[in-house]
Amino acid sequence: MSDPFAARYLGRLVLGGGVAAVKCRTCGEPAVINMRQHKLALCADHYVAWFQGQTERFIGKYGMFTSEERVLVAVSGGKDSLALWDVLLTLGYQADGLYIGLGIDGGVQYSAESLEMAQRFAAGRAGAELHVVDIAGEYGLGVPEAAQLTIRGRTKPCAVCGMVKRHVMNRVARDGGYAVLATGHNLDDEAAVLFGNTLHWQVGYLARQAPVLQESAGGLVRKVKPFCRFYERETAAYTLLQGIDYIYVECPFADGATSIHHKLVLNGLEAEAPGTKLQFYLSFLQARRAGAFAGMEGSAPEMLACRTCGQPTTAGDQCAFCRLWETVRVRRHS
Ligand code: AMP
Ligand code: FES
Ligand code: ZN
Ligand code: ZN
Numbered sequence: 001m002s003d004p005f006a007a008r009y010l011g012r013l014v015l016g017g018g019v020a021a022v023k024c025r026t027c028g029e030p031a032v033i034n035m036r037q038h039k040l041a042l043c044a045d046h047y048v049a050w051f052q053g054q055t056e057r058f059i060g061k062y063g064m065f066t067s068e069e070r071v072l073v074a075v076s077g078g079k080d081s082l083a084l085w086d087v088l089l090t091l092g093y094q095a096d097g098l099y100i101g102l103g104i105d106g107g108v109q110y111s112a113e114s115l116e117m118a119q120r121f122a123a124g125r126a127g128a129e130l131h132v133v134d135i136a137g138e139y140g141l142g143v144p145e146a147a148q149l150t151i152r153g154r155t156k157p158c159a160v161c162g163m164v165k166r167h168v169m170n171r172v173a174r175d176g177g178y179a180v181l182a183t184g185h186n187l188d189d190e191a192a193v194l195f196g197n198t199l200h201w202q203v204g205y206l207a208r209q210a211p212v213l214q215e216s217a218g219g220l221v222r223k224v225k226p227f228c229r230f231y232e233r234e235t236a237a238y239t240l241l242q243g244i245d246y247i248y249v250e251c252p253f254a255d256g257a258t259s260i261h262h263k264l265v266l267n268g269l270e271a272e273a274p275g276t277k278l279q280f281y282l283s284f285l286q287a288r289r290a291g292a293f294a295g296m297e298g299s300a301p302e303m304l305a306c307r308t309c310g311q312p313t314t315a316g317d318q319c320a321f322c323r324l325w326e327t328v329r330v331r332r333h334s
Contacts, residue, residue, distance in 0.1 A: 003079075003248035009033075009236035033237050036274035044241050051238045055087045055226055062211040064224040069179035071095045074169050075121070075130070077114025079239040079246040080184030082121050084227055086242055088182070089125055096176070097122060100168050101134040102161055103142015106252025111142070114247040121244060131176070133168050139325050141332070144253075149331045150324055156253045160324065167321035171311055173221040185225040188232040191277045192262040194284055207293035210285070218303030218312035231277065 010032050022031040024043035031041035042050055058064070065071055071088060075081040075097040088095035099118040104110045115132065122130035136142040141149075143164055147157030173181045190209070197205045215222040227235055239246055254260065269276045287293075303312045306319035308326075313319035318326075 003236075003240075003246070006236075006240055009233045009240060032241070033234075035231075035234065037231065037270075037278055038275075048238065048241055051230075051234065052087050052090055054230070055084075056091055058211070058229055059224075059226050062224070064182075064212055064226060065093070065180045065222075067093055069094070070177065071180050071182050072131075072169075072173045072176065072178040073097050073182045074165075074184070075099050075118045076184070077117035077247045078184065079244070079248070080186050080227055080232070080235045082117065082184075082244050082246050083235045083239045083242070084182060084184045085121065085128070086125075086244060087238075088226075089128060095128075095182075096178070097128065097130040098169065098172050099130060099132050100165055101132065101136065102144075102164070103134075103136040104144060104251060104253070105142075108249050108252060110247070110249065110252060113249075117245055117247050131172055133172065135164060135168075139328070141328060146324060146328050150327050158253055158257070161253075163320050163324070167311065167319065170219075170221055171309070174219060174311075178221065180222045180224055182224050182226055184227055184235070186227045186230050186232050186235050187277055187281060188263055188266070189259075190225070190228045191266050191281050192259045194281060195262045195266060196258060203293060203296040204298045206284075207288070207297040210288070216300075216303065216312070219305070220303075220312055229278065229281070 022034050022041045023029065024031045024046050025040055026046040027043060029043045032044050033047055034041040040050075071093055073081060073085045073088060073095050075085055077099065085095060085097050097118060099115055101111050101115055105112075118130060118132075122128045135146075139146070143161045144157045147160035151157075151160065169181050172178075194206075194209060196202075197209065211225050211228045213220075213223040266277050266280075301314040303314055304317060305311070306313045306322055307317045308322040309319060311319055311321070315323070
């Protein structure tokens with residue numbers, strides 16, 4: 001299924017609009033994308049090269065990983081994570097994929113479609129190994145139904161879903177001997193989280209928001225976001241130009257999420273003054289590096305090994321994931 005909204009990411013030139021006013025800064029041919037925030041317009045070939053080069057630069061700048069380390073890329077079937085996997089393979093990193101089937105349908109077969117996108121990508125790239133964890137297959141119920149049984153419809157399943165994803169990502173990365181887990185979060189995602197945390201002055205969260213979260217002694221793997229400085233439009237343009245098929249519909253539960261409102265506000269600011277989003281995020285990282293949030297992380301809670309699965313947890317002797325499925329088992333049959 002191709003994205004009917006693709007035009008919002010690229011200039012009209014590539015889509016046949018025939019406006020040849022903007023030229024590639026490198027070669028002078030018609031540009032396909034004009035990034036006002038960088039004062040940079042590029043043709044398709046030079047854009048793809050620029051995007052890959054920038055990713056390599058961010059990986060090095062933030063010390064995310066080296067080419068000797070094995071990387072597990074969490075792929076949702078969306079444009080950001082598939083673009084990330086594509087770039088890492090192209091740059092020669094040892095990158096495998098992980099897709100987590102959450103059992104979300106929402107009338108659009110969301111999980112089935114996104115799995116297909118991830119599998120199609122993997123099949124088209126020699127040596128790209130995709131791990132698939134199907135939650136309903138392993139535990140008998142998908143995330144929405146499991147959440148319904150435990151939180152009883154009080155809220156959306158998103159919090160449960162986030163916990164399940166974090167648990168599975170860490171487990172597969174650890175069991176597979178990966179040095180690092182990479183996600184496709186982009187600048188729009190990071191700026192929206194930053195905006196939310198700032199609105200509520202959640203200094204603990206602010207202190208921990210970073211492109212790299214180091215591994216912990218208790219067994220949490222290192223987590224990195226190589227695309228944290230790319231605008232969503234930039235990752236989308238890369239995916240389109242590389243001809244990668246992705247699922248363009250959002251998770252059906254995302255509708256009305258606070259982060260979407262925050263993204264709209266930031267987009268409004270960006271339209272007025274291109275570069276605002278990037279400046280907001282980079283200035284925050286700079287302030288963080290300078291110690292603005294030093295000592296505000298809160299004391300690290302004690303990390304124990306879950307008695308059921310052995311994964312690290314701060315929630316006592318059993319992790320939230322194992323507790324979820326125990327509750328589900330009890331309530332399903334009561
Ligand atoms: P989201 O929280 O949906 O904005 O996704 C953020 C990142 O989490 C994506 O870019 C992926 O790297 C990862 N991710 C989200 N959903 C999945 C999934 N079902 N399986 C694997 N990784 C995922
Ligand atoms: Fe998990 Fe939407 S992706 S609730
Ligand atoms: Zn060019
Ligand atoms: Zn557990």
